[in-house]
């Protein structure tokens with residue numbers, strides 16, 4: 001039975017009594033609305049560690065758009081069942097007050113890479129991500145933390161933060177998982193209209209087409225996407241584009 005943890009002191013007690021120095025601990029931080037992408041991280045953590053904890057916290061500081069935060073799907077009952085079925089041991093459900101007792105006075109900022117790609121279009125987004133991940137890693141004190149490569153920029157920033165701040169934890173990348181039609185799993189997919197849901201897999205098809213970047217951008221525009229960016233970094237094509245008011249991101253190795 002996955003145990004729900006609703007306070008930091010409750011987690012500290014369990015950690016000190018049952019885990020510290022005795023068992024390896026894997027951690028999967030999430031914002032809930034779990035899908036097969038998240039489940040692949042949980043499976044990996046369960047396989048590689050004695051104990052797995054998953055946090056569900058819709059982190060307000062990483063949303064630059066109030067409506068995006070308001071519309072973010074919350075599916076706690078379904079999430080708990082999925083986690084239970086996968087053998088996750090603990091579900092950590094912190095509140096905003098627990099995570100931000102400082103009212104977000106202390107912020108982790110990366111000054112270079114975080115200002116590009118998604119960071120160039122979502123002001124403050126990666127400050128919010130890095131700050132919450134550092135806080136969660138400090139609270140949970142895991143050996144291994146798992147992040148999906150769909151958020152390739154996020155994964156790299158977190159990996160580099162762990163190195164820069166000498167965090168005692170492995171940051172482990174996990175492969176991007178796609179729906180049968182090629183659309184990368186994302187909690188936001190459920191917000192697409194039925195018509196845009198049919199269109200959405202074209203994002204993957206276009207960035208896999210091996211055409212010049214400008215041609216790919218044009219192809220996406222012709223299909224009805226509003227492109228935030230489409231760039232090549234380290235041999236990888238990275239894209240963010242809107243269908244209606246839903247922002248999708250994806251990436252493929254060139």
Ligand code: PAF
Nearest residue numbers: 029030031059129132151
């Ligand atoms: O990838 C996410 O779901 C979030 O950015 C994370 C890492 C849980 C931080 O809120």
